Amino acid sequence: MHALNKNSSTHPKVLYGKTGVLIVNLGTPDSYRWKDIRKYLKEFLNDRRVIETNKALWFLILNLIILTFRPHKTAKNYKKIWMKELNISPLKYYTQVQKDKLKKKLTKKNVLVDYAMRYGNPSIKEKILNLKYKGCENIIILPLYPQYAAPTTASVCDEVYRTLLSMRWQPSIQIIPHYESNPYYIKALANCINEALNKLSFQPDIIVFSYHGIPKKYFLDGDPYHCYCQKTTRLVKENMDIKIPFLTTFQSRFGPQEWLMPYTDETLRGLPSKGKKRVLILCPGFASDCIETLEEIEMEAKSIFLENGGKEFNYVPCLNDRKDHIDLLYKLVSKFL
Secondary structure, X not given: OHHHHHOHXXXXXXXXXXXXXXXXXXXXXXXXXHHHHHHHXXXXXXXXXXXXXXXXXXXXXXXXXXXXXHHHHHHHHHHHHOEOOOOEOHXXXXXXXXHHHHHHHOOOOOEEEEEEEEEXXXXXXXXXXXXXXXXXXXXXXXXXXOOOOHHHHHHHHHHHHHXXXXXXXXXXXXXXXXXXXXXXXXXXXXXXXXXXXXXXXXXXXXXXXXXXXXXXXXXXXXXXXXXXXXXHHHHHHHOOOOOOOEEEEEEOOOOOOOEOOOEHHHHHHHOXXXXXXXXXXXXXXXXXXXXXXXXXXXXXXXXXXXXXXXXXXXXXXXXXXXXXXXXXHHHHHHOOO
């Protein structure tokens, strides 16, 4: 004890007393170069929460086939939507802006706000360690996934817990749950639709809510994601005084197995033959515009719809950095401060 007291003046300075807020999005490659795309896809598709199949078989399929051929196509798609003047992907850009605007609303000096990506950079581990180093004894994690799913929200939790396993002095961790029915979230989506309708020169025959899909097997094994998506669509419709029908669809399927249905692309291909030739479409499950919304929906889905007899197609941007979205994030975080 005497020796410890004698050397106490040389003890390294330890910061403490702060709370960290970490918003987490899915992720993005560092660039649209083949090498960066491959690196990103390898991390993403190696997540056992994303791909639940035989590990040995998947190792061969992923490394011999997918990572050989898919990066080239994916790179071309990223190039279409890349914000070249800023040299950044839309998803990373909007996540950064969300972080900055949330930081302005959380004015307490002892609250630090940052962002991370589940895949790619900056990583969850890097940001948690950095917040702890800066004195954050408590860290609030906000996964930017309104509807819970194992491949998204649970995967973020997995990575947070893996990071804690390597830490000698762990901070207290609080993870904000899904918010598919939060009134501020529902109102923000309704605002987006109303604003879009007011700007249109046509009356939509149908409003399509396109969510990222998951394999049907995950749903049958107990994943609640499908129910939360349907719930969001229903609540938005109930909060709007319009007669236009709403429809929930699922996009971005991958591989040969059956995914949640109806599929967005097949639905849009068939709508014109059913008299639905004017469409308004949005992607409520994405907090930021990204390759799945800007390339897959605003570009590819639009082409499919128009080529099959559609007359009008309008994509409603994600909530991104809208004031009502930042207000939602503020409300979600404030409950845990």
